[in-house]
Amino acid sequence: MNTSTLxxxxxxxxxxxxxxxxxxxxxxPLIQVTVAQGKLQGTAEHNLxxxxxxxxxxxPVGELRWKAPQPAEKWQGVRKAQEYAxxxxxAGNPVSGISEDSLYLNIWTSAESSVDKLPxxxxxxxxxxxxxxxxxxxxxxxxxANKGVIVVSIAYRVGQLGFLAxxxxxxxxxxxxxxxxxxxxxxxxxxxxxxxxxxxGGDANNLTIAxxxxxxxxxxxxxxxxxxxxxxxxxxxxxxxxxxxxxIKNYPGENMSTLEQxxxxxxxxxxxxxxxxxxxxxxxxxDTFIPKGWSLPGGWPIVDDYVIxxxxxxxxxxxxxxxxxxxxxxxxxxxxxxxxxPDVNNFVDGVKTRFGQFAPSLLEAYPVAKxxxxxxxxxLVRDAAFGWHTWSWAKLQTQYGKAPxxxxxxxxxxxxxPDAKDEDHGSGHGHEIAYMFKNLNKADPNVTKNDLKMxxxxxxxxxxxxxxxxxxxxxxxxxxxxxxxxxxxMYFQQQPKVGPVPDKQALETLDQYFKWRRTPAGEKxxxxxx
Numbered sequence: 001m002n003t004s005t006l007x008x009x010x011x012x013x014x015x016x017x018x019x020x021x022x023x024x025x026x027x028x029p030l031i032q033v034t035v036a037q038g039k040l041q042g043t044a045e046h047n048l049x050x051x052x053x054x055x056x057x058x059x060p061v062g063e064l065r066w067k068a069p070q071p072a073e074k075w076q077g078v079r080k081a082q083e084y085a086x087x088x089x090x091a092g093n094p095v096s097g098i099s100e101d102s103l104y105l106n107i108w109t110s111a112e113s114s115v116d117k118l119p120x121x122x123x124x125x126x127x128x129x130x131x132x133x134x135x136x137x138x139x140x141x142x143x144x145a146n147k148g149v150i151v152v153s154i155a156y157r158v159g160q161l162g163f164l165a166x167x168x169x170x171x172x173x174x175x176x177x178x179x180x181x182x183x184x185x186x187x188x189x190x191x192x193x194x195x196x197x198x199x200x201g202g203d204a205n206n207l208t209i210a211x212x213x214x215x216x217x218x219x220x221x222x223x224x225x226x227x228x229x230x231x232x233x234x235x236x237x238x239x240x241x242x243x244x245x246x247x248i249k250n251y252p253g254e255n256m257s258t259l260e261q262x263x264x265x266x267x268x269x270x271x272x273x274x275x276x277x278x279x280x281x282x283x284x285x286x287d288t289f290i291p292k293g294w295s296l297p298g299g300w301p302i303v304d305d306y307v308i309x310x311x312x313x314x315x316x317x318x319x320x321x322x323x324x325x326x327x328x329x330x331x332x333x334x335x336x337x338x339x340x341x342p343d344v345n346n347f348v349d350g351v352k353t354r355f356g357q358f359a360p361s362l363l364e365a366y367p368v369a370k371x372x373x374x375x376x377x378x379x380l381v382r383d384a385a386f387g388w389h390t391w392s393w394a395k396l397q398t399q400y401g402k403a404p405x406x407x408x409x410x411x412x413x414x415x416x417x418p419d420a421k422d423e424d425h426g427s428g429h430g431h432e433i434a435y436m437f438k439n440l441n442k443a444d445p446n447v448t449k450n451d452l453k454m455x456x457x458x459x460x461x462x463x464x465x466x467x468x469x470x471x472x473x474x475x476x477x478x479x480x481x482x483x484x485x486x487x488x489x490m491y492f493q494q495q496p497k498v499g500p501v502p503d504k505q506a507l508e509t510l511d512q513y514f515k516w517r518r519t520p521a522g523e524k525x526x527x528x529x530x
Contacts, residue, residue: 035196038075042107043082046142049200051107053085056192057185059101060157065282066169066181069103069188087133088157089286094133100161100286105189106134108141108151111201119206120197121466122232123153124186126213126239126430130159130291130299143438147463150202152193156185156218159299160289165262166270168278177304179262183225184307186218190231208234208466212433216240216328220393221301224312224321234469236462237328238432241389243313243396245517246303248526255300262302311518316396323401325469327462328390329408329489332375332426332502335382339373347373351380356525358513365506375426379503380510388510391501394482404481406471409502410435411493412454432492436462450494457496 031042031049042051057069064070084106086099111118123139125132134153141151156162165179194204209232211219216237222228223235247254247261257265270276273284291299303310315321341347348368352359366380379387390407397405410432413425434440435455440447461471461479471479479490480498491499501507516522 032078033199035199036074037072039078040081041078046146047110048142048145049107049109049111050142051081051109051200053083053104054081054107055085055103056105056154056189057103060103060161060181060185061100061286063282065100065161065286066164066166066178066278068173068181068184071188072192084135085155087135088155088159089161089290090127090131090158091291092127092131092133094135095137096133096135102155102157103185103188104134105152105154105192106141107197107200108145109200109202110145110148111150114198114201116201117198117203117206118148118150118201119463119467120150120152120193120202120204120208121236121463122190122193122207122209123151124156124209124211124215124218125153126211126215127158128299129163129182129214129217129301132158132214138434138437138439140437140439144459144463147459149463149466150197150200152197154186154189156182156189158182159291160269161286163299163301164266164269165259165302165304166266166278167263168276169266170259170263172278175306177259177306179259179266179302180304180307183218183221183301186222187225187227187231187307190228194231205233206467207232208236210236210238210462210466211240212238212430213240217242218301220312220389221308222322223324223326224309224315225307226309226320227307229322232322232324234325234465235327236465237326237390237393238436239330239334239386239390239429241328241386241393242301243316243389243392244514245311245313248523256308257300257302259302259304262304313392313396313514313518316393316400319400321401323397323403325403325465326393326397326405327408327465327471328393328405329410330382330386330390331429331432332409332411332413333378333382334386334429335378335380336375336425337429338381338385339378342373344368344371344373347377354384355513358509358516361509362506362513365503365509379506383503383507383510387503388507388514391507392511392514394487395484398482398484403469406465406479406490407482407488407501408479408490408492409499411491412451432458435459435492454492454495458492461496 033040042049055072057072084096085104086097087094088102089098089100134155139153145151162182163179169178197204209219217240219235219237220240220242244254247257355362366377368377394405394407410427413427436458438455438459440455464473465471477496487501488498489501491497
């Protein structure tokens with residue numbers, strides 16, 4: 001791509017078979033870029049060139065259902081890239097609709113030529129590997145791209161169509177494994193970007209992957225996957241991380257499972273359709289596999305010894321990871337979204353079932369109230385799912401890697417009632433996304449000037465990191481890299497400030513549990529839990 005192809009003031013002229021029509025005076029200029037597959041035509045918006053619905057792989061339909069993504073095919077003429085493609089098949093209701101044909105990405109760039117070599121920030125959506133869409137308005141890349149980075153959002157298969165393992169699928173696979181198709185989609189998108197992002201003015205050697213929740217967990221998994229080596233240069237994980245042990249049978253809490261376990265569960269899953277034949281399943285409508293609720297197996301990555309080589313905690317201890325700078329953190333009330341049952345007795349029973357002999361010490365570290373499950377107790381859910389993983393990631397990266405890790409804690413929120421105390425509630429799961437994307441609703445009367453200021457600060461830290469692998473600049477409070485001898489965290493809490501690791505003593509109690517779970521005694525106990 002040269003400068004002329006990205007001239008923003010060039011009005012587009014369309015031609016039909018018989019007539020030529022010039023766009024109206026108030027139409028937005030359109031921009032063409034040539035990628036490996038052909039020419040793309042996007043739009044000019046807010047000083048940016050925007051390309052939506054760009055295919056990075058063949059549609060995973062028909063015989064390609066439950067197969068690794070294949071390279072996108074070439075096209076003739078100019079392909080319009082002006083609307084979001086449908087999201088993957090799921091039980092959710094994305095604004096762009098859903099389709100099995102969903103492997104597309106979106107690009108926001110301020111570059112005027114390929115020599116600009118802007119840093120690239122690639123966003124991976126969350127949704128528990130069962131939901132999610134790159135078309136969510138909160139992920140719009142306009143504001144971040146206007147801070148000097150190219151923003152890309154990518155799609156990947158979710159649910160049973162994205163993560164089903166099955167013996168027959170293992171046999172037909174050239175690598176002998178099945179199940180991690182959604183992660184393979186993410187890898188395919190990164191490979192496409194390495195090949196083509198320079199045409200949009202991006203630097204293929206300065207690429208950051210970022211995500212929240214399942215997106216942040218994906219980032220964590222790619223950080224430890226040998227298949228991702230060389231595909232990115234920095235990582236950002238928001239309420240993510242995957243450093244727990246593999247799940248054992250029906251033992252509650254852990255999500256990762258072995259290939260053997262996942263394919264056995266996958267075999268049981270497909271029996272509900274009256275066949276165990278993958279060929280027959282491929283003939284069924286994709287709508288057949290829309291779950292009626294949160295459904296596993298088939299909705300989570302697995303340790304397949306191919307994409308994911310093993311227990312990530314141990315992989316880091318062995319130095320088997322992609323050693324790049326990491327910006328990682330979680331939210332103060334991440335746990336509130338995952339306390340399904342408000343009954344205190346049921347909550348305590350659940351803690352005893354999951355944590356066994358460690359339950360008393362954990363309930364002491366994360367105490368419950370007589371008639372409610374306060375934030376102190378919800379923090380156990382938060383830390384078991386996100387906090388401990390993120391803290392462990394920072395420690396492991398610092399101990400076994402050369403690149404720095406930057407740890408944060410997001411606790412910026414308005415008071416929910418006039419008499420509420422800050423300690424009664426915090427920032428829920430995903431609340432930081434609108435801040436870091438600078439997509440807060442300015443028309444919302446609850447959005448204050450301080451919210452907008454915090455949003456700009458976070459977006460600046462994030463884009464600084466994407467540019468340089470360091471979030472700092474002279475205009476912002478200094479954010480020190482994590483140090484195991486003097487661990488600290490950047491708090492986003494009305495204003496950015498550095499403080500100690502939150503609930504560190506409680507995290508250390510939880511750490512003892514995870515260490516025990518990896519011992520023969522811990523594995524034996526988990527095998528007995530039903």
